[in-house]
Amino acid sequence: MSSDPWGRVDETGTVYVRTADGEQVVGSWAAGSPEEALAYFERKYEGLVVEIGLLEKRVQTTDLSAKDAQAAIGHIREQVDAHHAVGDLDALRARLDKLVEKVESRREERKAQRAKQSDEARKAKEDLVAEAEQLAASDQWRVAGERLRALVDTWKGLPRLDRKSDDELWHRFSHARSAFSKRRKAHFAQLDSQREDARRLKERLVAEAEALSGSTDWGATAARYRELMADWKAAGRAQREHEDDLWNRFRGAQDVFFAARSSVFAERDAEQGENLKLKEALAEEAEQILPVRDLKAARAAFRSVNERWEAIGHVPRDARGKVEGRMHAVERAIQEAEEAEWRRTNPEARARAAGLTGQLQAAVDKLRGQVEQARAQGNTSRADKLERELEGRQALLDQALKGLEEFGG
Structure with missing residues (x-):
């Protein structure tokens, strides 16, 4: 009989392995010596050790699924439980039990990780849906459209949720995109209609602008062109393929008119x-008439200048007031001289002035006598009162005498 710490071979060639539950039959051996039998089944054991070691490494360092790992463990455990090897089989079972725990731990970690990823994916998709629903009401057609397309790409890169949740969120997301597309389509359809209306209106404006381009009624035509320009701006833009051509025609017609006017x-x-x-020279000539010494000669000289003035055409508007003001100043000076001469030579006015002067002189003489009389009588207060009245009448008399002098005395 042959034996080692973990097995033996009896006289009949039966091979046993020692376990915690006692000896277990490994098999029978008749091909050679008992030592060869033990060595053979010990190699079987070493093969199991290597196989378990490789499996432990795969579980530790690769993404081997729990299902595949459990299947591999089960396969090795069947071999260990069949007792077809000589060695510490209990130690192998302990390693397999630890490996099962490790696989279960990995399974729970992956389950938690998948749950976390699922929650993150759900939150990400809910955020995408919320943003898409907000964009659905936007009028920023280009920016919002580009953003919605980017959201679709982001959605495709996210993990799927459970079928019900994924379908519900996708339905909301798709509905938001469809609502935006529907609004955008309606907007551009309306815009196309407006641009067609603008095209027809601008064609009429162009036709009128071209018809007016040869006009020589400068003021009225320029005013009408301003009205046409206001109508053009209010009309909005036509389709891109028409807008530039219509504008070039419209602007070209105006250019023809305004070039001719310029x-x-x-x-x-x-x-x-x-x-x-010429008028500045005449204004200077007219100013030489002043001051007026000979009214008749001044009138004749100004008449001569004015006749030549009237024969000259218009001057620039911004200079008109200044040059005409110089002529008006000379004309007013001559008119004032005429009025002074009339007052001086008017017999009726002179007679009225003389009569007024005589009345004032009589009043002054009378008051002077009353003042002297009051003082002679010692009535000082009356004398002072009459003195003040005398001063007022004397001032009026002096003014009247001065006016009488203007009539030649």
Whole structure:
């Protein structure tokens, strides 16, 4: 009989392995010596040790699924439980039990991780749905459209939830996108209609602008072009393929008109500039008449200047007031001289002035006598009162005498 610490071979060639539950039959051996039998079944044991070690490493370092790991453990455990090896089988069972615990722990970790990922995915999809529903009401068509497309790409990259939850969130997400697309389509359909209306209106404006381009009624036509421009701006934009062409025609018609007007106005401005020089020379000539010493000669000289003035055309508007003001100043000075001469030579006015002067002189003489009489009588208060009245009448007399002098005395 042959034996080692974990097994033996009896006289009949039966091989046993020692376990905590006692000896277990491994098998029978008849092909060689008992030592060869033990060595054979010990190699079987070593093979199990290697197999368990490899499985432990796979469980520790790879993403081996719990299902596959359990299947591999079960397969090895069947071999250990069959007692077809000689060695510490109880130690192998203990290692397998620890490996089962490890696999279960990994399974729970992965389950928790999947639950966490699921919660994160749910939160992410709920956030996507909330943003999509907010974007569904946006009028920022390009920006919102691009953002919704980006949200779809983000959605595709997220893990799926349970079927019911995933379908419900996707339905809300899809509905928000559809609502936005429907609103955008309606908006652009309305915009197309508005742009078609704008195109028809602008074609009419272009037709009128082109018809007016040859007009020489400068003021009225320029005013009408301003009205057409206001109508153009109020019409909105036509379709892109029409807008630029219509604008070029509209602007081109105006350019033709305003270029012609500018040419005419340039000639007129040159002519008015020459007129201004002539009128400034006449204004200077008129100013030489002042001061008026000989009214008749002054009238004749101003009449001559004014006749030549009237024969000259318009001057630039911004210079008109100044040059005309110089002529008006000379004319007013001559008129004032005429009025002074009339007052001086008017017999009726002179007679009225003389009569008033005589009345005032009589009143002054009378008051002077009354003042002297009052003082002679010793009536000082009356004398003072009459003295003040005398001073007032004397001032009026002096003024009347001065006016009488203007009539030549």
